[in-house]
Amino acid sequence: MSFDPGSGxxxxxxxxxxxxxxxxxxxRDTTPLAQSLTNFVTINFVANAQLAVGGTAAMHYSGEEAGALDSAGASKATYINMGTLLAEFRDEYPAAARDAVERRLPWVLDPVGAGAGKLRGDILRAFRETPPTIIRCNASEAIALAGIWGLDGADSKSRAGVEAHDEIEAAIPAAHALARFIGGVVSVSGAVDLVTDGERDFRLPGGSVWMTKITGAGCSLGGVTATYACVARPLVAALAAALHYNRAADAAERVAEGPGSFQTAFLDALWNTTADEIAQSPIYA
Amino acid sequence: MSFDPGSGxxxxxxxxxxxxxxxxxxxRDTTPLAQSLTNFVTINFVANAQLAVGGTAAMHYSGEEAGALDSAGASKATYINMGTLLAEFRDEYPAAARDAVERRLPWVLDPVGAGAGKLRGDILRAFRETPPTIIRCNASEAIALAGIWGLDGADSKSRAGVEAHDEIEAAIPAAHALARFIGGVVSVSGAVDLVTDGERDFRLPGGSVWMTKITGAGCSLGGVTATYACVARPLVAALAAALHYNRAADAAERVAEGPGSFQTAFLDALWNTTADEIAQSPIYA
Amino acid sequence: MSFDPGSGxxxxxxxxxxxxxxxxxxxRDTTPLAQSLTNFVTINFVANAQLAVGGTAAMHYSGEEAGALDSAGASKATYINMGTLLAEFRDEYPAAARDAVERRLPWVLDPVGAGAGKLRGDILRAFRETPPTIIRCNASEAIALAGIWGLDGADSKSRAGVEAHDEIEAAIPAAHALARFIGGVVSVSGAVDLVTDGERDFRLPGGSVWMTKITGAGCSLGGVTATYACVARPLVAALAAALHYNRAADAAERVAEGPGSFQTAFLDALWNTTADEIAQSPIYA
Structure with missing residues (x-):
């Protein structure tokens, strides 16, 4: 494992x-709704994962609907994922983020593909004014987003990130800078996940390589992080979501015969993994 | 069960x-095509469910394509589902509905989230001029849609509905008013489903709580109702679809270990459930 | 089987x-990325199939993003699928095709529903200027596309094609004309698949009827063909993809109990089928 063996x-x-x-x-007790504006590839998996951990799902592409669900108290957190953008998302996504911030509701950003494309860059730049509570990303996306926002850590070797190519460790300066800038938490997924509030780093080993052989593992973790943000402070939400994912992936890997059966078993395991199994996971800090 | 024990x-x-x-x-014999304009979350599940009951699927977002498929005789019914709206659907969805009505082809409406958002309200209001043959919804959506169309039953406590929160019984006045207004059938999904033509109420017990723990159970039931509307009158189509769903859900629940395996088993069971099992279901009237 | 028994x-x-x-x-060794602009119905299945054969997936709807991924060397091939068109795709899809051609990168077209709708017709007509390297389609789509491009073979009885209604044999003149026009390969899916470069015809028996009872078998084969086009010449890419699909379908059919379990088993089998099993498939020429 790539993290400092001195940490315990x-x-x-x-x-x-x-x-x-x-x-x-x-x-599980309160089935909270975190609304999502998320990409077309994995939107079904995001919704099913939110339901499988016990939450509720509502998907749309409208700043106005975001405001309606927020103001009605129906949605307790918002998830915005930057995959498969359409032109109209240029205004709708920032409007949804603004509404969450104005109402002091948590929102989770997954900056999928940060660094690729003008429209994506424009929307990510707009988010600088109404920053998310939690960023869920991979290492290369953390570095790219730090660059877009003009923060430290952006000088690490970056690349348009759709896969977790860069090592987590190379993204630590960017993750720290992002966490401090948003005053929240950054959750970087990799072979060993990193969750940081900019002061303290938590490293979460485990999970399954199958997670990289299905589409939507990261996207749906972002959605589930928003579900947890409905009921917990950002650091706890990010940790609970990542640990829930790692334990469910461990369980699914034990029975999977390929990526199809892994995905089925993973959704089952999200439902069946106990709070104790999740909370007693290894957490290096 | 919440229905009148006097009914048999x-x-x-x-x-x-x-x-x-x-x-x-x-x-199963004729593999009819019901075309769909449906949300991005569950569009795959809608298509797979239509195929699994024996039908054919074609999805698009175009009033012109709806007309082309209608005029060619390729599509025998249209399904319109109001989830995840984009701006261009404002004209396309009413155009597809209008084409169906002008050609006297059945069309099925799923008013997902009725009551939430201006765009959704505008489109649903437009449908008042070219009403659907069948409405498939949950209780809160029936109440909200009755309100949008200015019908009786809208004074029940309503809320923007993405889940079946309201009791079916509270929605009965709205369901009756909707059925009479459209001169068709309303199918309200819940722990006990209600199918009504405004004169006679049919209550369908059974099904599985797992149906509320996967996304798309209701959406895909709407699509399958449209498939059945290709070959049967509206009341029979709504009953056959809802009963087919309940029996397949019963079978899937017996083998499911969580929401992932439930969904897989449910699609298998849609294929394998016999016509006799469906037709001999409990039907309280 | 419908092919000439004289071929061996x-x-x-x-x-x-x-x-x-x-x-x-x-x-499997190089996990190449083929980017996709593909329909909303089966976009998840396309991505998961590309991952299951060993490739990488990135989906979007932007000519500019296509150029960015091409120019960065990140994407080695482009897949464009004509299902569920939105208005903005009118410019974006041709721009993505143009970028691929200008950079001499292979691109794969799936002309879903060719013949239905003005927007689809306009985009397909535009592709005539920057033709694909490989066309993956069913028989009726081959005939319709030959007509749109004014080629021979279009006078066969054609119909808007979302399913493989027409016999493969009726589409052979159109497939030959298309292959010669693009200077590439046409892969026509059916009970016996046909792959042709306009000179030599290859017929690939096998596969499973379940492939017609799930949505996205053809769409995802198009995506996987693009994955193979990252590493092989067009003829080999089209053959490898179609044979990989047929062997995985054979394996999945042996364990499937319905369309749900078939799809799960099929993704598993894409992962587990060996190169030797694929390469030693029956290939009639």
Missing amino acids: NIAVNDPLRDEIAAAVDAV | NIAVNDPLRDEIAAAVDAV | NIAVNDPLRDEIAAAVDAV
Whole structure:
């Protein structure tokens, strides 16, 4: 594993573990709605993953609908994913982000493909004015987004990111800069996931290589992170979502015979994994 | 169960059961095409469900294409689902509905999220001029749509509906008003489904709670209702589709280990459930 | 089978088989990216199929993004599928095709529904100026596209094609005319697939009728053909993709209990089928 062997697993009775377990239970008990503006490739998987962890899903492409769901108190968090953009998203996505920020509701950004294309760049630049609460991304996207926002860490070797090519460690300066800028949390997915609030780094080993052989593992983790943000503070939401994913992936890998059966087993495992299994995962800090 | 215990299961040899069985066989024998204009979240599941009951699927977002498929005799019914609207659907969806009505072809409306958003409201209001043959919805959507069209039953407590929160019974006045206004059938999904032509109410128990833990159960039922509307009168189409769904859900629940395996088993069961199993379902009237 | 019994299976040691096996290995070894502009119905299945054969997937709807991925060397081939068109695709799709041609990168066209709708006709007509390297279609679409481009073979009985109604044999003149016009390869899917470069015809028996009972078998074959076009010449790419599909379908059919489990097993089988199984398939020429 690529993380500092000097760091250690947090204690079994660390209060953070209680907060994580409480978040898992709260989602299952209250079925909160996190609304999503997300790409067409994996929109079905995002919705099914949110349902499988116990939440509720509503998808649309409208700033006005975002405001309606926010103001009605129906949606407790917003998820915006930057894949498969259409021209009209140029105004709609920033409007949805603005509405969340004005109402002090958490919102989660997945900057899919950051660095590729003018429309994507324009929308990501607009988000600088109404920054997300949590960023869920891969290493290359963290570096690219730091560059778009003019933050530190952008001078790492970056590339338009649709896959987790760069090592997590190379993205740490960018992740720190992003977390501090948004005053929230950055969750970088990789062989060992990194969750940071800019001060403290948490590394989460485990998960499955099958996650890179199905489409939507990262996108749906973003959606589930928004589901958890309905019931927990950003750091706990990001940790609970990433750990829930890793434990479900472990379970699915044990029975998968290929990427098709892995995806089916993964959704089953999101439903069946216990709060205790999630909260007692290895968490290196 | 929430329906009047005084109502009873219709007779085993009720002619309606023969009509339902004949519809199931006709779809499997003739693979009819019902075209769909439907949301991006569940569009794949709608198409796969239509294929799994024996029909054919063609999806698009164009009033002109709807007319082309209608005029060629290729499509025998149209399904319009109001999820994930884009700006251009403002004209395209009403045009597709108008084409169906002008050619006296049945069309099925799923008013997903009725009550939320101006664009959705505008399109639903436009449909008042070319009303659907069948409305497939949940309770809160029936109430909201009755309100948009200025019909009775809209004074029940309504809310923007993406889930079946309201009780079916509270939606009965709205369902009756809608059915009478369109001169067709309203199919309200819930723990016990309600199908009504405004005169006679049919209640269909069974199905599975898993249906609320996957995305697209309702959307795809709308698409399958359109498939059945290709070969049967509206009341029979709505009953056959809802009963086919309930029996397939029962079968899938018996083998499911979570929402992933439930969805797989449900598509298998749509294919394997017999016409007799569907037609001999409990039907309270 | 409908093909000339006088034609014979090519030799076990035909060099073409070595090229096919090498293509299968090259995709698995190098995980090449073929970018896609493809319909909303089956976009998830296209991406998952590309991943399951060993490739990488990136989906969008932008000529500018196509150029960015091409110029960066990230994408080695482009896939354009004509289902579920939106108005803005009128300019974006031809721009993506033009970029591929200008950079001498292969691109694969799936002319879904050729013959239906003015927008589709306009875009397909535009492609005549920057023709694809490979066309993957069904028989009726081959005939319709030959008509749109004013080529021979268009006088066969044609119909707007969303399903493989026409016999492959009726489409042979159109397939030959298309292959010669583009200077590439046409892959016509059916009970027995036909792959032709306009000079030599290859017929590929096998596969499964379940492929017609799930949505996206053809669309995803188009995407996988683009994946193979990243690493092999057009004829080998079209053959490798179609044979990979037929062998995976054979394997999935052996365990499927319906269309749901077939799709799961099919994705597993795409991953697990060996290069040798694919390359030693029956190939009649």
